[in-house]
Amino acid sequence: MGKLIAVVDDEKKIRDLVKSYLENEGFTVVEAEDGAAAVQLVEKHAVDLILLDVMMPNLNGLQALAKIRLLSEKMPVIMLTAKTEEIDKLLGLEMGADDYITKPFSMRELAARIRTVLRRSTPDEKVEQDEWLRRGEIEINLSTYEAKVNNELLNLTPTEYKILVTLAQKPGRVYSRLQLMNNVMGEAFINYERSIDTHVSNLRKKVEKDPAHPNYIHTVYGIGYRFGDKK
Structure with a gap:
């Protein structure tokens, strides 16, 4: 099985599109439709990275991010946002997101971002233990x-x-x-x-x-x- 990616977005069409593409790229995908469900996913599954939409009902993305960071400081988080204002992007980073990508985005770019963030969160096996x-x-x-x-x-x-x-x-x-x-x-x-x-x-x-x-x-x-x- 590939790395487990949680796709959290209230638009089913987007979830389906992202899920299909990422699975073709070798990832395993779980889904959630709102912020509260996203927090539950993190509690129940060994998620390797979470794609978290900002604008959602029942806990928006930033509220969900705050709760997720209480559960795990190290879990990689990429925010998905339709907003273009710089302040919204910086707020997500200040709250502990690792990256953001603005809608609409290409699936190829999204997959590249995921792989880059995952590399930053994975220890280098070439390094000697306890170096x-x-x-x-x-x-x-x-x-x-x-x-x-x-x-x-x-x-x-x-x-x-x-x-x-x-x-x-x-x-x-x-x-x-x-x-x-x-x-x-x-x-x-x-x-x-x-x-x-x-x-x-x-x-x-x-x-x-x-x-x-x-x-x-x-x-x-x-x-x-x-x-x-x-x-």
Whole structure:
């Protein structure tokens, strides 16, 4: 069986179309028609990724996302939205979504996005077990996709984890938003580089003692970000 994808949308026609395409691509698909049913799916099934529509009855997508994040910080979530306003997209990212895709979308692009997000959430089998990357008070296990600060486990989304690893592996190197987005999410996402700011902001809240005055993840104004641990 392929990775289990939950498709959550109140429009049956969309669910049927997405389900048919993804199954042809080798995925296994379960469906839900509203936010409440989406939360139940996550509780009952070992879902690998959830496609979550924003505009739905009985818990909209953002409300459902909030509940899902209480159940699992690490589950990959892609928001489906017909809205074009940037604020709606950023709100989903701030609440812990890994990506968003705006309707109407191509099935090929959707499948590519799913595979990219799944890769970010799957440990690299080539990495030696218990290989740790240590930067100041931060410890990152590259084989289990876990990160700790002062020995306390961080609840990072797959995107947040990948950003942290990318920056921490090369302290002092300045990454532009475009470079960071490309390294973390791939070339298909290069038109979405401003959304990296939201992911970095979320990451700082979990990593830094004082996110407004970070010790590790620094903004290089007009360019992007760099990692600089203070020992």
